[in-house]
Amino acid sequence: MDDPVLLTGAGGRVGQAILAGIGPDYDWRLLDREPLSEDELPHGVASDDVVVADVTDEEAVRGAVEGVGAVIHLAGDPRPNAPWDSVLRNNIDGTHALFEAAVDVGVRKVAFASSNHAVGAYETDDRTPGMYRRDDDYRLDGTELPRPSNLYGVSKAAGETLGRYYHDHDGLSVVCVRIGNLTKSHPPKEYERGQAMWLSHRDCAHLFDRCLRAEYGYEIVYGISDNDRKYYSLARAREVLGYDPQDNSAEYTFEGEPRGGNDLED
Ligand SMILES: NC(=O)C1=CN([C@@H]2O[C@H](COP(=O)(O)OP(=O)(O)OC[C@H]3O[C@@H](n4cnc5c(N)ncnc54)[C@H](O)[C@@H]3O)[C@@H](O)[C@H]2O)C=CC1
Numbered sequence: 230m231d232d233p234v235l236l237t238g239a240g241g242r243v244g245q246a247i248l249a250g251i252g253p254d255y256d257w258r259l260l261d262r263e264p265l266s267e268d269e270l271p272h273g274v275a276s277d278d279v280v281v282a283d284v285t286d287e288e289a290v291r292g293a294v295e296g297v298g299a300v301i302h303l304a305g306d307p308r309p310n311a312p313w314d315s316v317l318r319n320n321i322d323g324t325h326a327l328f329e330a331a332v333d334v335g336v337r338k339v340a341f342a343s344s345n346h347a348v349g350a351y352e353t354d355d356r357t358p359g360m361y362r363r364d365d366d367y368r369l370d371g372t373e374l375p376r377p378s379n380l381y382g383v384s385k386a387a388g389e390t391l392g393r394y395y396h397d398h399d400g401l402s403v404v405c406v407r408i409g410n411l412t413k414s415h416p417p418k419e420y421e422r423g424q425a426m427w428l429s430h431r432d433c434a435h436l437f438d439r440c441l442r443a444e445y446g447y448e449i450v451y452g453i454s455d456n457d458r459k460y461y462s463l464a465r466a467r468e469v470l471g472y473d474p475q476d477n478s479a480e481y482t483f484e485g486e487p488r489g490g491n492d493l494e495d
């Protein structure tokens with residue numbers, strides 16, 4: 230990828246994990262509605278490459294995508310309990326504005342930050358907590374219909390559908406990454422669901438690197454580490470993107486302490 234890459238929501242948790250891992254490897258343009266501090270910028274990114282704007286601002290977004298080859302679109306309200314007015318504006322209108330601008334100027338690829346909450350209602354009372362455990366073979370693989378757990382999940386399913394439309398209508402390559410639970414240094418503590426869908430910082434950076442480098446049409450993949458407890462299949466991400474995760478929440482105790490050597494979870 231020789232052309233610049235636009236990263237929206239660059240100042241947030243996922244954006245910073247990506248930049249910490251692959252910051253030096255791309256020519257970045259960054260967009261966030263909050264100004265980014267010096268230490269949030271990868272080496273070599275000048276203030277001219279930073280757009281402080283709301284992703285629903287069509288003119289600003291059009292300027293931001295001009296000349297870029299690919300976009301990683303993260304900007305939005307990430308709260309599972311976010312109210313409808315916020316997800317409608319930040320997540321649905323914002324994602325629509327981003328896709329419209331991208332196809333208008335001829336961007337080739339968009340990686341969209343979807344969420345586990347687009348399919349959270351598969352976690353029914355009769356399946357949980359068993360499905361969060363490693364001896365359970367229940368798997369979602371990205372071919373299932375959305376089944377959102379909240380209005381935030383509805384907004385992510387809408388983003389995936391917008392991506393489908395712009396792929397079919399305009400030929401844009403789109404990968405929707407249903408991100409699990411990103412935490413730094415250790416998996417979520419004392420939280421089975423979080424440990425089943427943990428995404429480490431290094432696997433996150435590697436996954437989005439693969440989204441930028443691989444060739445695909447329209448894809449939905451799961452964005453988690455290679456956790457023993459997983460109930461999301463990584464097969465599609467491995468096959469289409471070449472994702473090769475290195476981390477596994479089983480290498481940590483339930484309380485989040487690293488286990489020694491080969492001492493994996495019982
Ligand atoms: N952190 C996680 O474990 C997960 C995150 N995601 C998704 O990944 C994306 C990033 O999430 P995080 O980094 O955790 O959130 P965050 O809240 O840390 O970062 C979001 C960034 O986007 C910016 N932003 C929000 N609304 C904006 C708007 N309308 N215009 C421009 N900038 C805006 C914020 O200023 C912030 O810097 C979100 O779309 C979220 O739904 C999905 C699943 C899990």
Ligand SMILES: O=C1O[C@H](COP(=O)(O)O)[C@@H](O)[C@H](O)[C@H]1O
Pocket residue numbers: 307308309344345346408409410411422423
């Ligand atoms: O989409 C998201 O999911 C993660 C995990 O959800 P949780 O309900 O198990 O905490 C969440 O932490 C993150 O904020 C959200 O954007």
